[in-house]
Amino acid sequence: MSKTPDERDPISDPISDPIKTRDELRASLWEACEIEQQLMIQYLFAAFSLKKHPDSSCTPAHLEVVRRWGSQVLMVARQEMEHLALANGILTAISEDPFFARENIPIQSPYYLGKELAKSRSPHEKVTPCDVPFLFERFTLDTIGRFVCAESPGYETLIKERPPRIPEWCFGTKGHPCRSTALADWTGGGGGRESLRVVGDGAELRLARTHLGQGRYAKSAEAAATVAELSQPLRPGSIQELYDNINRAIHRIPDLFTGNPNQQVFVPVEYQINIVPITNVSSADLAIRLIVEEGEGIAAPPGYQSHFARFFDVRDQYVRLRDEHKGFDPALPVITNPSPDKISKKYTLQVFDAFNHAYVTLLFVLTSLYRNYNATESSYPFFSTALQNVAFGPFMTMILRPIAEVLAHLKVGKDSRETAGPSFFLSRKDEALLWPRPPKPETSPGELVAGKQAAIADDLDDIEFFLRRLDHLVDELQALSSERRLDSHLLDAGHKEWARRQLAFVSESAQAMTNNMRRIYQVGEIQQFVVQP
Amino acid sequence: MSAKIDTKTFNERFAKLLELEFEGWFMCRLATDPDPTNEELGVSGYTMALVEEDPLDQVIRLQADKKFIKKNLRAPAEQMGIQIGVKVKSVQYGGKPYDPGIEALVGAEVSLEGKNPPFNGPIFDSRNNIVGSDDNMSFVVNPFELVIRGRGVTVRAVDYLNPADPSQKIWQIEDPNTYVRRLPTAFSSSSTQVESILRVFDQFTYFNDRLRYLRERKAELEAERKAAKKVQDLDTQIQELESRIYQIEFWGDRFFSKMAYQLTYDFRVNGPQAVEDKKNALRGTADTTHPWPLTFWFGGWDGDLLVGYMQGTLGLPFLPD
Numbered sequence: 039m040s041k042t043p044d045e046r047d048p049i050s051d052p053i054s055d056p057i058k059t060r061d062e063l064r065a066s067l068w069e070a071c072e073i074e075q076q077l078m079i080q081y082l083f084a085a086f087s088l089k090k091h092p093d094s095s096c097t098p099a100h101l102e103v104v105r106r107w108g109s110q111v112l113m114v115a116r117q118e119m120e121h122l123a124l125a126n127g128i129l130t131a132i133s134e135d136p137f138f139a140r141e142n143i144p145i146q147s148p149y150y151l152g153k154e155l156a157k158s159r160s161p162h163e164k165v166t167p168c169d170v171p172f173l174f175e176r177f178t179l180d181t182i183g184r185f186v187c188a189e190s191p192g193y194e195t196l197i198k199e200r201p202p203r204i205p206e207w208c209f210g211t212k213g214h215p216c217r218s219t220a221l222a223d224w225t226g227g228g229g230g231r232e233s234l235r236v237v238g239d240g241a242e243l244r245l246a247r248t249h250l251g252q253g254r255y256a257k258s259a260e261a262a263a264t265v266a267e268l269s270q271p272l273r274p275g276s277i278q279e280l281y282d283n284i285n286r287a288i289h290r291i292p293d294l295f296t297g298n299p300n301q302q303v304f305v306p307v308e309y310q311i312n313i314v315p316i317t318n319v320s321s322a323d324l325a326i327r328l329i330v331e332e333g334e335g336i337a338a339p340p341g342y343q344s345h346f347a348r349f350f351d352v353r354d355q356y357v358r359l360r361d362e363h364k365g366f367d368p369a370l371p372v373i374t375n376p377s378p379d380k381i382s383k384k385y386t387l388q389v390f391d392a393f394n395h396a397y398v399t400l401l402f403v404l405t406s407l408y409r410n411y412n413a414t415e416s417s418y419p420f421f422s423t424a425l426q427n428v429a430f431g432p433f434m435t436m437i438l439r440p441i442a443e444v445l446a447h448l449k450v451g452k453d454s455r456e457t458a459g460p461s462f463f464l465s466r467k468d469e470a471l472l473w474p475r476p477p478k479p480e481t482s483p484g485e486l487v488a489g490k491q492a493a494i495a496d497d498l499d500d501i502e503f504f505l506r507r508l509d510h511l512v513d514e515l516q517a518l519s520s521e522r523r524l525d526s527h528l529l530d531a532g533h534k535e536w537a538r539r540q541l542a543f544v545s546e547s548a549q550a551m552t553n554n555m556r557r558i559y560q561v562g563e564i565q566q567f568v569v570q571p
Numbered sequence: 572m573s574a575k576i577d578t579k580t581f582n583e584r585f586a587k588l589l590e591l592e593f594e595g596w597f598m599c600r601l602a603t604d605p606d607p608t609n610e611e612l613g614v615s616g617y618t619m620a621l622v623e624e625d626p627l628d629q630v631i632r633l634q635a636d637k638k639f640i641k642k643n644l645r646a647p648a649e650q651m652g653i654q655i656g657v658k659v660k661s662v663q664y665g666g667k668p669y670d671p672g673i674e675a676l677v678g679a680e681v682s683l684e685g686k687n688p689p690f691n692g693p694i695f696d697s698r699n700n701i702v703g704s705d706d707n708m709s710f711v712v713n714p715f716e717l718v719i720r721g722r723g724v725t726v727r728a729v730d731y732l733n734p735a736d737p738s739q740k741i742w743q744i745e746d747p748n749t750y751v752r753r754l755p756t757a758f759s760s761s762s763t764q765v766e767s768i769l770r771v772f773d774q775f776t777y778f779n780d781r782l783r784y785l786r787e788r789k790a791e792l793e794a795e796r797k798a799a800k801k802v803q804d805l806d807t808q809i810q811e812l813e814s815r816i817y818q819i820e821f822w823g824d825r826f827f828s829k830m831a832y833q834l835t836y837d838f839r840v841n842g843p844q845a846v847e848d849k850k851n852a853l854r855g856t857a858d859t860t861h862p863w864p865l866t867f868w869f870g871g872w873d874g875d876l877l878v879g880y881m882q883g884t885l886g887l888p889f890l891p892d
Contacts, residue, residue, distance in 0.1 A: 090612045097803065098622040102810035106817050108614040116605065116615075308706075309605050432699045433708075435607045536611070539689045543609050550701045550742035557745060564755060566747040567704035 053407065059289035060294065061404075064134050065249040067285050067472075070125045070136040072246075073147055073277060077188060078118035079462045080143065082184070085111040086442040087176035087372040087459060090411035091533075095367040101361060104368040107177070111185075113310055114345045117332050119434075120311045123303065124325040125315040126408050131297040135474035136408030138401045142374045142463055144173045147246045149277045150188065152216055157276055165193050165209035169217030171243055176372040178361065182353045183207050189346040192278075203350045207495050214401050241345075278330070284302040285326045288319055295319070300413040305430055370446045372459040384519070385527045386448040386458050389541075392514045393441045393460045398468045399507045400423040401434045405472050413433060415562075421501060424559040428551050436547040437511070440540045447537060448527050457529050471498060501559045508552040574840065585858040587665045587673055591719060593681045594768075594882035597869070598632040598686055600625065601695065601877065603825075604705050608698050609689065610750035617822040617874055621645075621811040630692035631712065633657040633881065634682050635874040646846050647784055647813070648876045651806045652879070655879050659719060663891060671854040671891075679721035685714035685729075703754065711753040713741055717840070717865070717885065724851045728863055728885060729842030736841070752838045754809035762833035765870040769881060774830040778819055781875060785816050815875055826874050833870035836883075846887070858888035 074486045088108045092098045102183035126136040141148070146169065148154060170188045175181040187208035196204050206222035210216035248557050288294065295318050302315035316322050359366050373380055407425040415423050442460045450458050452496050464472075496502045525531035558564065576850040585707045602608055602617030609808045611626035613619025624643050635644070644655065658712045662672030695710035697703030707860045715730040731737040732750040744750060759765075771777045789812040797806045819826055839862035848855045867883025 080648075090614075092622060099803070099806035101622050102814045105612065105619065109817070109821065112605070112615040113674070218668075224869060260700040262636060310730055378620075427700070431604065432701050435605050436701065438610075440607050524585050539609070544788070546742045547698050547701055550698065551621070553745045554701065564704075564747055566751040567700075567709040568707055 051320055053174070056290075057190060057283050058291075060132070060291055062250065063291060063294070063444075064129065064282065064289045066280060067125050067129050067134075067288070068137045068249040069149070069280055070277075071129075072140045072249075073149060073280075074118050074122040074125060075138065075140050076143060076145070076147065078511045079117050079123065080174060081111050081115040081118065081185065082442070083174045083462075084177040084181050084369075085115065085441070085447050087369040089370060090443070095365050097531065100363070100366060100368065103355060107182075107355070108532075109370065111346045112159055114185075114189075115350060116309060116311050117345065119311055120330070123305070123313045124316070124329060126404075127302055128284075128322050128325060130301050130303070131299045131316040131318075131322065131526050132294045132409055132413075135407055137407045137472075137474060138408075139469050139472040139474075140464065141246055142461070144171065144243050145246045146171050146243050148248060148282060149234070152210070152472065153494055154276050157279065158412060165211050167193075168208055168210055172246075173243075174375045174461065175467075176374070176441055177369040178461070179353065179356050182356060186346065186349045186353055187345065189333050189349055191346060197333075203347060203541050205353075228370070229465060234294060245388065248571065255514060278334070280407060281326055281330055283465060284552065285323065287323045288326075293378055294320075301408075301411050302413070302424070303411045304356055304407055304413065322435075335503070371456045372446050373450055374454050376459045376461045377449075377463075380450060381458055382451040383449055383454075383527060385521060387444070388514070389445050389448060389518055390458055390461070392511065392518065393438070393445055394463045395507070396433075396437050396441060396511055397462050397515070398464060399504070400429070400438065401468075402498055402507070403433065403462075403504060406504075409475075410499065419559055419562070420562045421499075421559060424555045425504070425564050427554055427563070429556050432547065432551055437544055437551075440544050441515075444537050444540050447529055449529055455529070501555070504557060505552055508555070512545055514550045515548065519545055524537070572844065584890050585888035587889065588864070588886035589708070589853070589855070590661075590663045590887045591659050591668065591672070591676060591887070592661045592663070592883070593657055593719070593852040593867075593885070594880070595633070595661045595681075596653050596655050597657055598635055598644065598850070598878050599630065599695070600627045600656050600729050601629055602627045603697055603874070607662055608705075612883065613834075615817055617825045618877060619814065621820065623807060623811065628692075629690050629694040631683050631694060632692070642879070647790070648878060653876070653878055654690070655878065657781075659721070663859075664891065669891075671810075674722070674874070675724045675848075675852040676721040679719050679724075682720070683712065683716065683872075684718050685716035685849040686714050692726060698739055700744065703742075704748075706756045708832070709754050711741065711750055711832075713753075715840075715842075719885070721852075723848065723850050725845075725847040726857075726885070726887070727845045727847075728840040728865065730838065730840045731842045734817070734841050741780050742878065747796050753836070755834045757829075757835040758838045759833045759870075761831045762829060762870055765831050765833045765880065769871045770870075771830055777822050777830060778875070780804045780828050782816060782819055783810050785819075788812055789816070819875060822874075829874055831870070832872055833868050835868040836864070837865060837866040840885075843888075851892070853889075857890035860886060863887055867872065 057066055085108050088104055089096050089101065097106060122138075124137070129136055143270045150170035150172070152167045155170075167190075168187065170184060173184070175184075185206070186205045190208050193209060196202070277478045297317075297390070299315065299317045302317060303313070304315055305311065305313040312328060314321060314325060314328075316325055326508075331342070333346070355367070370548070376390065378387060381390060402427050407422060407429050410425065411422045417420075439462075445458050445460055448458050450456050450468055519538050521538075524538055525534040528537060529532060554564065579874070599829065600620060601618055602610035602613060603618045604888050606613055606616035606618075608629070610616065610622065611628070613627055625639075632639075632655070634657070640655060642788070644653075658681060659676045662669050662676050664672065687694055687696070693712050693716070695703075696713040697710045699760055699880055711732065713732065717726075717728045719726040730753065732741055732753060733739045733764055737856055740751065747754075766772050789809055792809050794807055795803050796809070799805055841862050844857075844859045844863055846859065863881065864886040867881060869879055869881050871880035873879065
């Protein structure tokens, strides 16, 4: 009996484009990091748009269901953070800089092109996987359907599963082809130069860049496009192939794990997040298996709740509720792919900017943490301890989520019935700071750009850089929470006090975080918060 | 109380304590990580405000009125014998029962009062590892204003996070050494004392029974719905039960493990203390000029019912008439 694509052995079964060099492995891990972050922020965007109060299109009974959907989507988003952390753990383990840079959304990842997905998801052409574009969309049936497709295993695996979960909308047939993608002529590469199709809100969907090249890799965000254009890249393939290739390379390329084990960022297992230290082939194997199993559920035990299964079930419930209750709408009227040109209200734009400032700050913190992490830090300056203290729990839960939830309640224009959402926007300048530092000494053609890069990247090694960014956030949020006419900016004026409380609370928490960061940098972990059993 | 204090012999005269022992169930509509600590609905944490209940407000309620309990205390708490209210259980002086104190204070309600804007009462303050630690169960109870209202006697014990500046908010205090005395002094994740008081020795079975109860109740309502003309309220109740089932199934150990938690606090109350006893029911004088020793614990947390158990002892330096 022939194996389905999901049943193959990633280590020993033949594949068409194996990673042969360390540079290719690094570039492949960059691809993985970029995709994991892009998936995560799409899930977060949808979750932040969910209603938190019943209304005419979402009864109290519905709201209970919607709450559970929020729990599921946020849980999957946390695991995408875990995947991002694990991919960065592998980079650190092979003595490479972390990768938290990425292109902005909307975008079409080549890994989620139907024709690439077809190679692993329906190789025998019974059906054709549809493209899965990366978009910021409020939580709708289409949105959750798209998430199902992003996490779906191959068609041949799906039809063998019991109970069967067949996401028909993710596949086209002769009778019901996928919606037009205009990607048919894509042949690989291109580095994002090709404009693709127009998405629902009229935005142009570009093809994402790829870091893969023949033994070369981009030394900066600016150089990434050039490298991609000049070189004949490895064919990206599907995300599953990408992880298979990484897994295989880890087994085949000798002397990879030269990183300092004390630089493995460790987070205790909690809330479905398992960030394991990666120090050798077997721990890297474990990390990759975890990523693939959690996403598509491949090789997982029966009944396993993969991201695919969770999203599929949520969509199933959505269909039932929609059929039973005409007009059911679980989400706030958040616009698709928010950007400053779609927001005419100055106040909303300020909150929008505050969110992006906070999100980029978190990416800076994470990048610096992975570069500078030291599990045995025992004397001044306690830089990595200070970064770790803010990086995970408080920044995500106490800063980003509340701002995003307020944003989803703020009107985009004076008389608009639509609201804003976070764009997680990375400017070229911000992305340049996140870009991995070049190896020393310089030997590659990207030297010039990389030299410039090294100078600005030093900011991320300076505690004051982070304190300045947090101080700015505190001031911004304090001013925003004091807005006298807050009710006029909200879709529902009745949420005025809630929104004010949220923004003030975030501002206070950010101030306390800033104080902690400064103090920990000077004297180390806050021992007072350790209670002896 | 009119006893005149002889300052020369003050320490000797007020060495012995009038010990007020209290215990009982408390409520706390607490948001939990990874929800923000001021979350009002509850989405990603294991606790939540059901849609027909009040929002999560984080307030530690040692007492709750009937209206609040009706709206927010979930079944089967009352069938299980859980009655919200921390009360004085015994009064001793010099280690022996003290009759005037027993008469005036046994059964008295013990409350935590004060406000901590934007919260409407005292909370377990941590802000997700910013001013305490959720991971280490290290929270201050903020603000701290313990009030015991007995028959003709009211005892009030206030403690300030920063006595040098009582108005300072916890998030404004840069050095946690300032309030370290208010953080828990001990933590047990498997307290036999808590297990014995709650008579729950197998936390897994306890929540398995809860799941069975919730599923049975849901099946009853679904059967009722088939014959009902108006289904909206029933639908809401059914979905509320489903959310409770979901949370216990989804989080599992976060529920089981916290049933035997015990978080102990031990500090000397530094703020203004007062004993109002116009008729001298206590038959003696309490020293209100020096800190009062206080020890208490919170534990036995049932994250589905949002209730827990509290026990403690407040010591008043005291001189009988």
